[in-house]
Amino acid sequence: MAHCHSTPMPSSTTHADPPRILLVGNPNVGKSVLFHRLTGQYVTVSNYPGTTVEVAQGSLRHRPHWLVIDTPGIVTFPARSEDEEVTVRALLDDHVGAVIQVGDAKNLQRTLHLTLQLAELGLPLVLVLNMLDEAQAIGVELNLEPLRRTLGIPVVTTIATRDQGVDELLHALERVQPALFHPTYPPEIEEGVQAILPLLPPATISARGLALLFLSGEASVATWLRSHLDPDTFQRLEYIRQDLQARLAEPVASVLQRARENVIRGWFNQVWRQEQHQREPLNVRLGHLATHPLWGIPILALVLYGLYWFVGVFGAGTLVGFLEGTLFGQIINPWVASHLERWIPWPFVQQMLVGDYGLWTMGATYALALLLPIVVTFFIAFGILEDSGYLPRLAVLTNQFFSRIGLNGQAVLPMVLGLGCVTMATITTRILSRPRERILVTFLLALAIPCSAQLGVVMGMLAGISFGATLIWAGVVVVVLLIVGWLAARVLPGERAPLIVELPPLRWPVLSNVLIKTLARLEWYIKEAVPLFLLGTFLLFMLDWFHLLPTIIRLAEPVVTHWLGLPPEAAAAFLVGFLRRDFAATNLFVMESRGLLSSVQVVVAMVTITLFVPCIASVFMMIKERGLKTALGMLAFIFPFALFVGGVLYRLLTLVGWHG
Amino acid sequence: MLIPHLRFHRARYRHSPGKPFTRPTLCHVAPGQEVTILGFEALPLDYQHYLQAYGVMPGRTVRVLAQRPVTIIQVEHTELAFEPQIARCILVKPNSGKGGPLNETQTPSS
Numbered sequence: 001m002a003h004c005h006s007t008p009m010p011s012s013t014t015h016a017d018p019p020r021i022l023l024v025g026n027p028n029v030g031k032s033v034l035f036h037r038l039t040g041q042y043v044t045v046s047n048y049p050g051t052t053v054e055v056a057q058g059s060l061r062h063r064p065h066w067l068v069i070d071t072p073g074i075v076t077f078p079a080r081s082e083d084e085e086v087t088v089r090a091l092l093d094d095h096v097g098a099v100i101q102v103g104d105a106k107n108l109q110r111t112l113h114l115t116l117q118l119a120e121l122g123l124p125l126v127l128v129l130n131m132l133d134e135a136q137a138i139g140v141e142l143n144l145e146p147l148r149r150t151l152g153i154p155v156v157t158t159i160a161t162r163d164q165g166v167d168e169l170l171h172a173l174e175r176v177q178p179a180l181f182h183p184t185y186p187p188e189i190e191e192g193v194q195a196i197l198p199l200l201p202p203a204t205i206s207a208r209g210l211a212l213l214f215l216s217g218e219a220s221v222a223t224w225l226r227s228h229l230d231p232d233t234f235q236r237l238e239y240i241r242q243d244l245q246a247r248l249a250e251p252v253a254s255v256l257q258r259a260r261e262n263v264i265r266g267w268f269n270q271v272w273r274q275e276q277h278q279r280e281p282l283n284v285r286l287g288h289l290a291t292h293p294l295w296g297i298p299i300l301a302l303v304l305y306g307l308y309w310f311v312g313v314f315g316a317g318t319l320v321g322f323l324e325g326t327l328f329g330q331i332i333n334p335w336v337a338s339h340l341e342r343w344i345p346w347p348f349v350q351q352m353l354v355g356d357y358g359l360w361t362m363g364a365t366y367a368l369a370l371l372l373p374i375v376v377t378f379f380i381a382f383g384i385l386e387d388s389g390y391l392p393r394l395a396v397l398t399n400q401f402f403s404r405i406g407l408n409g410q411a412v413l414p415m416v417l418g419l420g421c422v423t424m425a426t427i428t429t430r431i432l433s434r435p436r437e438r439i440l441v442t443f444l445l446a447l448a449i450p451c452s453a454q455l456g457v458v459m460g461m462l463a464g465i466s467f468g469a470t471l472i473w474a475g476v477v478v479v480v481l482l483i484v485g486w487l488a489a490r491v492l493p494g495e496r497a498p499l500i501v502e503l504p505p506l507r508w509p510v511l512s513n514v515l516i517k518t519l520a521r522l523e524w525y526i527k528e529a530v531p532l533f534l535l536g537t538f539l540l541f542m543l544d545w546f547h548l549l550p551t552i553i554r555l556a557e558p559v560v561t562h563w564l565g566l567p568p569e570a571a572a573a574f575l576v577g578f579l580r581r582d583f584a585a586t587n588l589f590v591m592e593s594r595g596l597l598s599s600v601q602v603v604v605a606m607v608t609i610t611l612f613v614p615c616i617a618s619v620f621m622m623i624k625e626r627g628l629k630t631a632l633g634m635l636a637f638i639f640p641f642a643l644f645v646g647g648v649l650y651r652l653l654t655l656v657g658w659h660g
Numbered sequence: 661m662l663i664p665h666l667r668f669h670r671a672r673y674r675h676s677p678g679k680p681f682t683r684p685t686l687c688h689v690a691p692g693q694e695v696t697i698l699g700f701e702a703l704p705l706d707y708q709h710y711l712q713a714y715g716v717m718p719g720r721t722v723r724v725l726a727q728r729p730v731t732i733i734q735v736e737h738t739e740l741a742f743e744p745q746i747a748r749c750i751l752v753k754p755n756s757g758k759g760g761p762l763n764e765t766q767t768p769s770s
């Protein structure tokens with residue numbers, strides 16, 4: 001059976017399913033900024049490859065019947081990691097009406113390699129060369145006419161961050177069509193393609209494109225074909241592929257890439273002019289220093305100190321002091337309490353709202369006065385760091401450390417993101433290229449990475465005791481991370497993948513981006529944390545009201561008091577720790593400020609709660625990303641292990657007679 | 661065997677593990693040097709495709725920026741960082757021309 005693939009719109013597209021425009025391109029080239037410009041909808045933008053790991057969609061400005069889709073960056077076909085597979089699957093979707101390829105103008109050859117691959121798919125295509133400002137800054141001049149003529153598609157230049165060229169792109173979308181140019185490959189490959197064509201099912205992308213992707217070893221395409229063909233036909237495809245591979249001295253994908261390289265070589269000299277050798281700009285030299293084996297360390301120390309000062313001292317100290325102590329403690333809460341007592345006569349409701357475990361006095365106050373300032377300052381500092389392009393350089397610096405636990409420096413990205421929010425970071429594990437790494441990082445995130453809210457409370461409490469207390473806490477957590485990571489890496493089958501990472505240029509953080517991103521994350525935090533805080537408070541209140549709390553506390557005594565050496569009331573904190581561990585930490589914080597905890601007890605409690613699973617939401621995310629069985633296995637280890645480490649630490653600290 | 665114009669990274673040259681030094685790889689090149697890529701040797705496929713997509717492929721010129729703590733190279737206007745164990749699988753030869761982004765050297769297969 002032969003199919004006609006010349007029409008770009010699939011027959012299945014009806015008016016109910018608006019046609020989709022896909023933004024596709026290499027990682028970190030500005031797809032998400034452009035998505036924001038085209039739809040008015042914000043998705044996370046950061047200066048490192050792998051920011052977007054899921055598709056996002058929004059309707060095109062002024063033309064709401066078109067849907068624009070932002071995809072994760074893809075280096076090349078075949079896809080190498082889970083986020084890249086998301087993009088391949090988006091391309092295979094039935095409703096793709098057009099593709100906008102976004103490329104980095106200063107990396108023209110790399111961009112054109114992907115252009116040729118996308119052109120083969122037979123979808124209407126527009127090429128956007130973004131970051132024109134950076135290309136011009138290094139003296140590049142582009143002559144795009146030859147490209148437009150040969151490819152037969154619109155080619156526009158943009159500076160997405162300054163909204164330049166976006167109107168031209170909108171105009172170009174009016175006359176979008178499939179590319180005219182397709183490279184021809186060595187005879188063996190062309191024969192393989194011809195053999196496959198008659199066997200293929202109908203698809204939105206061209207049969208030739210599908211055949212080439214399959215031959216190059218694209219796993220998602222193979223999966224797609226398997227589900228659209230009967231087993232016999234699919235088996236024949238597999239034979240053709242194996243036969244072709246056997247006849248070539250090199251992998252198919254490499255042969256394809258080499259043929260494309262020959263085409264691009266010819267074009268490049270016509271299109272690209274660059275004035276030679278200017279002085280290295282400051283950001284380039286600074287970037288080199290940041291990964292320098294010697295200078296990298298003081299720079300890292302400076303970055304960490306800046307983070308500590310802004311979040312720990314300013315956020316957790318100054319802001320929390322003002323909000324919790326003054327605003328809520330002296331003004332808002334007394335006012336709310338006195339008014340409620342006057343208006344609401346029922347003690348049950350009174351207690352529920354403003355009692356010891358009141359929804360307002362505990363739940364809302366913790367979330368808004370204690371944690372909000374910490375989270376806000378952390379998100380701002382973190383947004384600046386993300387925008388600067390420092391994080392991939394951190395991957396280089398920490399590679400040695402991570403190699404000891406069977407990972408590579410790339411793992412630093414989800415881990416550092418975990419300091420912001422473990423749930424979000426768990427999705428980011430998709431950028432890791434092997435399942436083994438994804439499992440390891442998910443596990444270590446759940447076990448040993450405190451999220452910003454909790455980190456703030458922990459820092460606040462421990463700083464109140466002594467610097468030594470902070471060191472003990474951090475030391476224990478890092479040692480646990482190392483030992484457990486080391487063991488897990490040995491238990492899990494497979495080998496460590498060596499580091500390979502793109503280092504984007506250092507850029508000045510864009511203020512508006514940092515602010516929008518902070519607001520977006522804040523909204524997420526509030527939607528996620530506040531309901532759980534209220535739920536946890538309500539749970540405690542009900543247990544307290546019906547006098548069940550003492551029973552639970554008594555039942556938990558062997559563990560909480562005898563094993564961990566904490567006062568029995570701490571059981572309540574651990575109970576709500578199942579919902580969110582920062583809520584548990586906040587409970588303990590309040591206990592400490594009432595003088596109920598000694599220094600040893602604070603350190604033990606903080607270590608135990610840090611090793612607990614972060615929150616209910618993160619558990620759901622673990623299940624979604626890693627599957628129920630793996631997630632349950634991890635939890636079954638983490639809970640007892642957290643208690644075990646806490647108990648051991650308590651005995652050690654008592655043994656050496658540490659008092660803070 | 662004497663290779664013209666190629667300055668070696670001294671420590672790497674001496675401590676190059678395994679077999680005696682036969683063919684220069686990216687891991688032997690001193691920072692600051694420009695070299696032409698000749699091919700790959702014993703590199704897993706996904707890494708090979710990844711590097712090729714960035715332009716690390718036979719015939720292209722790259723500049724080595726650092727060898728510690730990992731190898732960092734510049735290809736086009738992108739910096740790529742990877743571990744020495746990958747750099748050891750990339751065969752190179754010294755760059756004869758002045759070296760723009762594209763070098764017209766033919767591509768002898770390895």
Ligand SMILES: Nc1nc2c(ncn2[C@@H]2O[C@H](COP(=O)(O)OP(=O)(O)OP(=O)(O)O)[C@@H](O)[C@H]2O)c(=O)[nH]1
Pocket residue numbers: 026027028029030031032033034044045046047048049050051052053071072073074130131132133134158159160161162387507510
């Ligand atoms: N100088 C300059 N920077 C830009 C331009 N467009 C985007 N950027 C910056 O490039 C970085 C990456 O932008 P994103 O939109 O997150 O890139 P992306 O293609 O979505 O990246 P991934 O989702 O990781 O694939 C950000 O720091 C942007 O501020 C531009 O035209 N000029």
Ligand SMILES: [Mg+2]
Pocket residue numbers: 031032033044045051052071072073
């Ligand atoms: Mg993005």
